[in-house]
Amino acid sequence: MFAFIKRRKNLFLLIFALAIILIPLFVKNKYYIIVMNVIGLNTIVVVGLNLLIGFAGQISLGHAAFYGMGAYLSAILTTTYSFPPWPTIFIAMIATGMVAYFVGYPSLKLRGHYLVMATLGFSIIVHIFMVELDKITGGPSGFPGIPHLSIGKLIFDSDFKNFYLIWTFSFLSIFASLNLVNSRVGRALKAIHGSEVAANTLGIDTDKYKTKVFVLSAMFASLAGSLYAHYITFISPRSFDFYYSIQVVTMVIAGGMGSVWGSFFGSGLLTVLSEILHVAEKYNIIAYGAILTLVLVFLPEGILVGLYNLYQRRKIAALIERERDDGPF
């Protein structure tokens, strides 16, 4: 199926890296760069979420909360308490990971789909905290004045500079995911998805693995959140609501559950769609809902894979038709 891409994994990574280096040299329109930066941030979240959904077969509707935790922790610690930004990103990832552990482990031990509701409930609680703890978070009007990231004298204060920063991390996320997927751990996750009972009898501690991949996906989201905070220098609870959780889930599904490159594709496609619909923002909800539903009903393997399979089937059907008419010889 996409074994072609799998075997040439390093080639595609190389092309990807080259594209990242070259694009800002040719694309001078700031708006396009900003959109691509958003795609980059979403890619980090979606790639992580895909590990949970596509491989461990679990659903989370709470990744907006982890994204938001990364953003707020970085924002508050670096602005109010003058922590150094780079270590803070790391601290935020660890903290978010720990919280994810406490939410995830009890839910994942249970048979059935409890993680869905636990993450949804959790993300609503987090959102309420973001709004109501306004002394710390700035409340509904948001939290301004977040410093840009910098390395020595180089300050990441422009969209172009942030492009390189963000996409370096997107690249690393994809790279790490690909490593994970094609390894012992990746196989164990796929095994859990294939048959949890059998996986257990082969020595895989399924509860531990499911929890670890959930924590990992939360940490990816936290990283993206921190980068977002330092990029835009202003955050508000509106960016971290239930609708964002639905958006990233839709990106995973559209790109194809279980495909790392697919996550990048899904993130790109739907971020662009969002931008197009930005003119009439009220169409966002119905658009995402419709896409999610249609893809799941008709192309559950994802848009690319689904269309590819459809094309293959048409080709084979045409071949059979021709053989029937001409007769095999």
Next chain:
Amino acid sequence: MEFHEQISQYIVSGLTIGAIYALVALGFNIIHNATGIVNFVQCEFVTLGGMMMYTFHTLLKIPLLLSFFLSTATVVFLGVLIERAPIRMAKSKAIIVLIFITIGISSTIRGTALLTWGPDNVPIPSFSGEKVIRILGAAILPQHLWIFAITIGVVISLQYFFHHTLIGKAMRATAVNRRAASLVGISVNQMVLLSFAMSGGLGAVGGIIIAPITTTSYDTGIMLALKGFAAAILGGYGNSTGAIVGGLILGVLESLGAGLISSKFKNAFAFFILLLVLFFKPTGLLGHGEAERV
């Protein structure tokens, strides 16, 4: 207001909203028992109950009782449509995919509601006026009494349905063991269809009867339904008595929490309770090992 009067008030409003949670929880349970999925469209069943009431009764001036039935019927029809179309047509029947589909449908309906009615809250008139009655120091509106009465009526009807009609027993049989049920001639597909219709009805009724008190909008259903789900878990997922007990307890706890501890975090209470239940007693108050370890 005296302290004990305040408590009475909190308890009354808690029981009121708790009744709605109970209805929604029952809706979740019915579909879960029949199909094994978590049905996110339950959120929209609740929203649409209220919004259709607004359309029929407030905008089109159709009389109350007729509007009530029309609204409920519309949502029931929608439930049937959803089961017949996207759920039936889905290429993959994996539970994770079906749950995702309900998430997608829910978003689609919500998006449509936003485009149809706009983002604002809309009012629905109370069923029989606003004259306050005082019982044990609490101010009770006629609408509260309607909510209690209708909920009790619905619960009793459901009890009768599930225990004294053939179809109801068939549904219970399907929930216990699908294969055995189909082997004795029960059409599992019809049971699934029926479960969607009933959940639609329950959600709609819940949305309709609470709307005069809380007003309604394109996304009121989300909070109500999610808390209804929390109530279902609290009472023991899949257990109908649990749904009712869970709903009422959750409503009261939430109301007391908002009144006595903090009203800013009111919405968070229900979800705190949900997480606590999942952590410490996942089978809920009345459940029997439904949420077992793998």
Next chain:
Amino acid sequence: MGHSEIILKVYRLRKVFGGILALNDVSFEVKRNEITAIIGPNGAGKTTALNLISGIYPATSGEIIFEEKTISGLKPFHIAFQGITRTFQNLQVFQNMTVLENVMVGLHTQTRSGFFSCLLHMPIVAKEEKIVKKESYSVLQFLNLEKKTDWLSSSLPFGEQKRLEIARALAGKPNLILLDEPVAGLNVRETGEMSKLILKIREKGITIILVEHDMNLVMGISDKIIVLNYGQKISEGTPREVQNDPKVIQAYLGEG
């Protein structure tokens, strides 16, 4: 790691499901490197016994001792690390993975790379991958499936999928393998091949517990047979002894 003759001891094993007593104080011993079959009419408790030994659910009471260690109460993944693997009555091959990948999962207990190492593709990962691939390939050769390593396992014919499940269970170098109805759904030829395969597995020094309904197979290759009925052990012994036991005949044929 004692090398006593008895590799597995089941003592007064009892399992209650809701209102049903599936196993009622069953005790038996399994000798090392022998083929022990558990037979009995439907509902006798055979699969329940296998599930208890492999840790799928805990026993209500009783003990299971493997290689002189108590394993009753351990989770399935722990038991895998003790050296027990199994196949399933309702075939639990990983449909979403290739033939080779299925077997590679079988080597999970023999490898150690964790999340951190795999994410960063540390050297240990590359090293283990090479070893795992090689060993998986040779297991597949043992089961005559090496020509289909890159096939999606769901596209294999049924008989080969059953062989694949056994390959996966063997990859982990178990000391004891539990086969749950290995020839169910196979035709006569395939059953004969499976028979030879099970004997080949015994030749490797592995102990086998077999749950089966096919009496020809069971009588043909077993060293010892345990007969269950309604959750109780009603007979045990060599194939000849069990075949002539009137209690067994009565259990299978009903009254008289």
